[in-house]
Amino acid sequence: MWARVTSIGLKGMEGYRVNVEVATYVGNDSFKIVGLPDAAVKESKERIIAALSSLGYVLSGNKIIINLSPADQKKIGPMFDFPMAIGLLLSLHELEEMIPKDTGFLGALSLDGSVQPVEGLLPAVLAAKRLGIQRLYIPLDDHLPVLDIEGLEIIYVSSLKDVIGHLAGQWVPPFFKKVEEESDCENNRYLDFQQIIGHAGEKHALEVAAAGEHHVLMTGPPGCGKSLLAESFPSILPPLSKEAQLEVLSLYQLSRNSYTQSQLPPYRSPHHSASGVAIIGGGQYPKPGEISLAHRGVLFLDEIGEFSRKTLDMLRQPLENGLITISRTHATIAYPASFLLIAVMNPCPCGYAGSNAHYCTCSPKQILTYQNRLSGPLRDRFDINLALRPVDFNAASMTQAGEQSSFVRERVKEARERQYDRYGEEICNNRVPYEVLLRDRPLTDSQQSTLQQLAFKKNWSNRTQIKIIRLARTISDLQASPAITDQSISEAIKLNTV
Template structure:
């Protein structure tokens, strides 16, 4: 006989899978068992629930208590099962009415004193609760996050006692509401006005921002590669509602959503080159999202690109094409979104001064060939734009005037993005098909000539045309002209083989 049960969720990537938390209290020797493939964190819920009950003056009955997590063949991980186990027990003990609790699903971790602690995955749980036509009980600090999942009833409580009083009609928990959005002020983002000179690189950065194109910056130390990349977030428009929800779900699953508020700005991730393959791609014992998924709908900046491990770099090839990454493990097969904009920077060789006769090492030019060989041709072919930056001397820095600020550049980027979305049903140029590019006959003929001359692959030819389309959008042109293709080609042929 099942005394009570309540809905909760097991998480697989960013997806929430419904789970029944069943409780049976029967005669027999006193025991408290949790079954249904629980991991260590779920099994420890027994002690947290017992202690939280004691803190509010309740005691578990001296009987055989069995908690079953259904379906039993799905692994259950995480401390978020504490709250549903406690609520199901309270219903079985007739402390709170089952009719009230049955209208909700629940996630949350219990402290020993009965407080509710934040858990990962509340947003996904809210979305799945909406599909089940249930409300959601969660920690009070995450109530606003749960609101993003749909038009459902949300009960956000600070502690277990407040929930008991609410279900018994002794107090009413205030429904959560969205607070004023706290997006990062523009003046806190690095501004392009700080960048002096570098006109070619600045232009390439604007094109990359407008079309969502990948970009490789190559140049000696101090040429301004990292400085430019850090100013890209200030050029990007805010995420749309659907994009914001997708990114927020990933951060919620990773437990990185700050203050429970949805993410409005495109994420910017810049992992160190010592990052491992699982850290970059995703994985580990629980197949957590990696940096490429945390950069979904945003920017992934890889500084010192050749210094990353070969296996990590080659693993980027499939996500760059498909916009997702599948993590296969013996116990799980999980797919995460990973549609990111890759911005990379590198030195021309290990010493960094290849081409400078006064400073290059004795191994030049072989050192440059060896260093470049750390990057495979297929990976380079997937990068839309290649820019070789020139050295920047202190005298240049002192005499050059400041560049154009980020605000007018961001306005041009926003207008170009809007043209793309209107023409391509919400897709950026970096993601669209050739059918939406609208090439003039002269532009198409020039592109074919360039592709033949430099032996572009079919992928390289497509990416050339996409960059040309973005240049046309920045100019406000309806169709791609020869001048746009010619400029796009200057960014494509700099790497030689690309």
């Protein structure tokens, strides 16, 4: 007459255990779902009745109450169809097998009794692992990789009949094999560094940015190659780890976007007319925005000066914390947003301030107003500042072939691996806490004294000094140097203060 089944609810990327409690009584036909269900959960009643009827189970003559506990959390989506149906069969003694508390069920039901994938399935699976679930029944989703998570047995099912048979020991789930994509082929979809003429210094700066996940701001007149360099940047990024791939796929699932580049870091380039909600995330039922879809990858803002100032200032918190918190009346949700920001802008409204080839028609006040579209606190969060000039195609150096992205990518990968080994986790120099950055290899007294003198002379803030040290640490990692070198500090100063 009473049964309980375990499922998983989602609050953003965070999951929580949901106890599906089912009670049945002899009486007038009624079916009630409580526990703050939304409209999709309330409609589960009709899907469950139809699915069980298609398998020959009769629910007439029963009063059914289903409670989704905890009762103070809003339950959203059809994810609870499957566990509610299993709980109902247990309550009616149609299933006699004992189901442990560490066994969970996720999925929606079709009217014919088949189990269907749902939005947020992957983050719910990852949450189940964190919550101590040891066995999980889920539908097979062709858009997701086969999940092999240590400590969690995942059983793919296609219908309620399969589940009933497996619980009774009469059915063995088939093994599904998927073909993995080739990461080397995926990188070929981006422009290779070798195809970009000139800009050797800027390419090296982008290599440093990729190695340490440093944010980059590029300025220069139209046609000098700012956007071209930014669009080729993903070609030097190493492939994502398995854990990072699952994080990225989870965010894309929650946003209802497809993501086929499973091993490549995401690359997002929103238009400057995009709203603050589209960039940051939100809505009545909050969804991840562009900054979360760029998690573990790159967010490229072309013509950053054309974005609204309010939208740009919203980036300050995620740039600092790698997290965005969205507060609504019914919930406060946090999404990861650890991305590398590449922004480009013109030096003035007409774009030709400081150019030798074109005359600038902007007044000093117009130039200042345009530059002030980026607030001081946001501008201060860029680690690398590059001032680009048009390439001289007649120069002799143009005859030399540039370096292929594959070679640069290998150096970036090695530099990141040194950082991961040093910090004991998958984190780069731009994200690691400052005290951890210098824990093993601090600056020498001479380096510290020189940096303090320059900071006093040029009126640098503490943040600027820390940015220079982080950049120097990354440059030293690219050079395979265990300690921060004097040369790397000098180069970091040039990159940060151009």
